[in-house]
Amino acid sequence: MAVNPLKSKPQLVKDFWPRFKRGAVVIIIVLQLLILVALAALLTTSGFFDDNPLGFAATLVAQSVLGIVASVVIYHLVARPMKHLLSALVHVAGEPTNIAPPNPNETRFEKNGFKPVLQTIYQLASDVKDPIEEGAQSAQSAIGPQAQITQPSVQSVLSSALDQAICGFVVLNQQHQIIYASKAAPLKVDTNGVQSLDLIFNDNDTIETWWAECEQTAVHAEKTWPRIPNKLPNEEDRRFFDVIATYNKGTESEMVITLIDRTHLYEVGEAELDFIAFAAHELRGPITVIRGYIDVLSDELSTVLQEDQKELFRRLAVSANRLSGYINNILNTSRYDRRHLRMHLAETTVNAVYDTIRDDMSLRASSQNRMLSVSIPEGLPTIAADTASLGEVFGNLIDNAIKYSNEGGAIEVNAASKGDFVEWIVSDHGIGMPASVVSNLFQKFYRSHRSRETVAGTGIGLYISKAIVESHGGSISVRSEDGRGSTFIVSLPTYKTVADKLKAGNNGNETLISSEGSWIKNHNMYRG
Amino acid sequence: MAIKTILIVEDDRFIGEMYVRSLKKAGYEVDWMVDGNDGLIAARNKPYDLVLLDVMLPERRGTEVLEALRGTEDLIPNSKVIVLTNFEQDDESRMAMESRADAYLIKAEITPSKLLSVIEQLN
Numbered sequence: 001m002a003v004n005p006l007k008s009k010p011q012l013v014k015d016f017w018p019r020f021k022r023g024a025v026v027i028i029i030v031l032q033l034l035i036l037v038a039l040a041a042l043l044t045t046s047g048f049f050d051d052n053p054l055g056f057a058a059t060l061v062a063q064s065v066l067g068i069v070a071s072v073v074i075y076h077l078v079a080r081p082m083k084h085l086l087s088a089l090v091h092v093a094g095e096p097t098n099i100a101p102p103n104p105n106e107t108r109f110e111k112n113g114f115k116p117v118l119q120t121i122y123q124l125a126s127d128v129k130d131p132i133e134e135g136a137q138s139a140q141s142a143i144g145p146q147a148q149i150t151q152p153s154v155q156s157v158l159s160s161a162l163d164q165a166i167c168g169f170v171v172l173n174q175q176h177q178i179i180y181a182s183k184a185a186p187l188k189v190d191t192n193g194v195q196s197l198d199l200i201f202n203d204n205d206t207i208e209t210w211w212a213e214c215e216q217t218a219v220h221a222e223k224t225w226p227r228i229p230n231k232l233p234n235e236e237d238r239r240f241f242d243v244i245a246t247y248n249k250g251t252e253s254e255m256v257i258t259l260i261d262r263t264h265l266y267e268v269g270e271a272e273l274d275f276i277a278f279a280a281h282e283l284r285g286p287i288t289v290i291r292g293y294i295d296v297l298s299d300e301l302s303t304v305l306q307e308d309q310k311e312l313f314r315r316l317a318v319s320a321n322r323l324s325g326y327i328n329n330i331l332n333t334s335r336y337d338r339r340h341l342r343m344h345l346a347e348t349t350v351n352a353v354y355d356t357i358r359d360d361m362s363l364r365a366s367s368q369n370r371m372l373s374v375s376i377p378e379g380l381p382t383i384a385a386d387t388a389s390l391g392e393v394f395g396n397l398i399d400n401a402i403k404y405s406n407e408g409g410a411i412e413v414n415a416a417s418k419g420d421f422v423e424w425i426v427s428d429h430g431i432g433m434p435a436s437v438v439s440n441l442f443q444k445f446y447r448s449h450r451s452r453e454t455v456a457g458t459g460i461g462l463y464i465s466k467a468i469v470e471s472h473g474g475s476i477s478v479r480s481e482d483g484r485g486s487t488f489i490v491s492l493p494t495y496k497t498v499a500d501k502l503k504a505g506n507n508g509n510e511t512l513i514s515s516e517g518s519w520i521k522n523h524n525m526y527r528g
Numbered sequence: 529m530a531i532k533t534i535l536i537v538e539d540d541r542f543i544g545e546m547y548v549r550s551l552k553k554a555g556y557e558v559d560w561m562v563d564g565n566d567g568l569i570a571a572r573n574k575p576y577d578l579v580l581l582d583v584m585l586p587e588r589r590g591t592e593v594l595e596a597l598r599g600t601e602d603l604i605p606n607s608k609v610i611v612l613t614n615f616e617q618d619d620e621s622r623m624a625m626e627s628r629a630d631a632y633l634i635k636a637e638i639t640p641s642k643l644l645s646v647i648e649q650l651n
Contacts, residue, residue, distance in 0.1 A: 284614035
C-alpha cells in the first residue's frame with residue numbers, strides 16, 4: 001500500500017498486528033474452503049459419494065475440523081514470536097497501549113531462546129534516544145496535531161545542539177528560576193536544590209541588580225559583562241566568561257543568558273599579572289640596595305664629604321627614589337588595567353600622607369633647584385585613604401610640577417577643607433598647557449607634542465593618579481594657562497562621609513565606589 | 529619595653545648586611561638568619577624584642593614562619609614583628625600577614641634610616 005504523506009493520522013506500530021491477524025484468519029478460511037471443494041470434487045469423481053454418501057459427508061466434516069485445528073496451531077506457533085516482537089516495539093516506541101510488554105525474564109522466553117531477542121530490542125531502544133518516544137512524550141502536552149509533528153523534533157535538535165556548543169545558554173522565567181541551562185553553563189546547586197549561575201560578579205554589578213533595574217525601566221534590553229570568573233584566583237579550573245543577558249519583559253523566558261568562555265583570552269592576562277608581580281620583586285631588589293646603600297654611605301661619610309660631593313649623593317638618592325616611584329606607577333597601572341588595583345582605606349589626614357613623602361619631595365625639589373613651599377593647615381577633616389597609593393599620587397603631581405616648571409621656579413602645595421571634601425592643591429608657575437592638551441591629560445600614554453620632545457616621561461603618571469583618586473571616591477582636576485603654569489586639585493571625601501560605607505564594606509573601596517556610580521566601579525577587584 | 533635585640537630573617541646578602549650594619553651602628557644587638565627554617569628556630573629559641581621578616585625566603589616562606597610563630601598560639605608574645613618584602617602578595621595573604629605583624633613594609637620604600645624611625649615608633 002502506498003503511503004499517503006498527507007494522511008493526518010500517524011501510522012503506528014501497533015496498527016500492524018490486528019491487520020496481520022485479520023489477513024491470516026481470512027487466508028486460513030479460504031484455504032480450508034478450497035481444500036474442501038477440491039476434496040469433494042475428487043471423491044465425487046471417484047464415485048465415493050454415490051457408494052457411501054454418509055461416509056462422504058463424514059470425511060468432509062473431519063477434514064474441515066482437522067484442517068482448521070492444524071492451521072490455527074501452526075499459525076499460533078509461527079506468529080507468536082512476531083506478536084511479542086511487535087508488542088516490544090510498540091512499548092519502546094512509546095505508543096499508548098493496554099497490552100503489557102513481553103518480559104524477557106519469563107521462563108518460557110528463557111526456554112525457547114527468545115530472551116536475547118527481546119533484550120536486544122530493549123537495549124537498542126535505551127542506547128539511542130528514540131525520536132518517536134520523545135515525540136510521544138511531548139505530544140501529550142502539545143496543543144494541536146500540527147505541533148505534534150514539528151515541535152518535538154525541533155526541541156530535541158535544539159537542546160542537543162546547544163549542549164554541544166562551547167557557549168553556555170541559560171534561560172530564566174519571570175520568577176527568576178532557571179528553566180533551561182545547556183551543558184557548558186557554569187551552575188551551582190544550593191542545599192534546597194535550587195540552581196543558580198556559578199559566577200563571581202564585581203561588587204553589586206550582577207545580573208540580578210540589572211534585572212531589577214530592567215523590571216522598572218525596560219521592555220527589551222541587553223547587557224554584556226566581560227571577564228567574569230567562576231572561581232577565585234588560585235582555585236582549580238578557573239574560567240572566564242563574557243556574559244550577555246537579554247531581557248524581554250513578561251515573556252515566558254524573560255531572561256536569556258549567553259556565556260562565552262574566554263578563558264584562553266583572559267588567562268594570558270592572569271599570567272602577565274603573575275609575571276608583573278615577580279618582575280616587581282626583581283626590580284625592587286636592586287632598588288632597595290641602591291637606596292639603602294646611598295642612605296648608609298651618605299650618613300657614614302657625612303663628616304668627610306665635601307659639600308659638592310654631598311650634592312652628588314643627594315642626586316643619587318633623588319634618582320633612585322624617582323626610579324622607585326616609576327616602578328610603582330607601572331605596577332599600579334598594570335593592576336588597574338586588569339582590575340586588580342585595590343585600595344585599603346583607613347582614616348588619616350592629608351598631612352600624614354604627605355609626611356610619608358615629605359623628605360623625598362624636599363630633596364627632589366632642592367636638588368633640581370625648585371622652591372617647594374608646603375603649607376597644609378592643621379585641623380583639616382580626616383580622609384579615608386590608602387596612604388601608600390595616595391602618597392604616590394601626591395608624588396606624581398609634585399614630580400610633574402618640577403618637570404614642567406623652570407629652574408628656580410616656585411611650587412606651592414596647599415590643602416583646604418571644602419564642604420564634604422578635602423582639597424589638596426599643587427601649583428607651579430611653569431610652561432602650562434593649552435586647553436587642547438588639558439582635555440587629553442589623563443589618558444594613558446598621553447604626552448603632548450611639546451613635552452614629548454623636551455621632557456622625559458612615561459605618560460602613565462596622571463592616568464594612574466586619576467584612577468587612584470577615583471578609587472578613593474574623589475576626583476582630580478586641573479586649571480592651566482599656556483605659559484603661566486598649572487594647578488592640579490585632588491578632591492577627597494572626608495572620612496565622616498564615607499565611614500559607614502567603609503565599615504560595611506570591610507575597609508575595601510568597592511562599596512564606596514559603587515555608591516559613587518562612577519566608571520571606576522569595575523576596577524577594584526582582588527589582586528591575583 | 530624598649531627594643532634592644534633584633535632578629536633579621538633575610539636571604540639577600542646585600543640587603544641583610546645593609547640592615548645589620550645600620551642597626552648595629554644605631555646600637556641594637558642584631559642576629560641575622562638567611563633562611564626561613566633557621567629564622568623560625570632562632571625566633572623560638574631566643575626572646576628577641578623585634579623580628580624583621582622577609583616573605584620570599586628559602587626553606588620556609590615568611591608567611592609560614594609567621595603562621596608558625598603567631599598562628600594558633602602566640603609563641604613570641606614579647607616580640608614585635610615587621611614584615612619586609614618586595615614581593616607583591618595577593619590580598620588575602622597580605623592581609624593575613626598584616627593581621628599578625630606589627631608592621632608591613634615594602635623594602636624598596638624603606639631605607640635604613642626610615643627603618644630606624646619605624647622601629648623608634650614601635651617603641
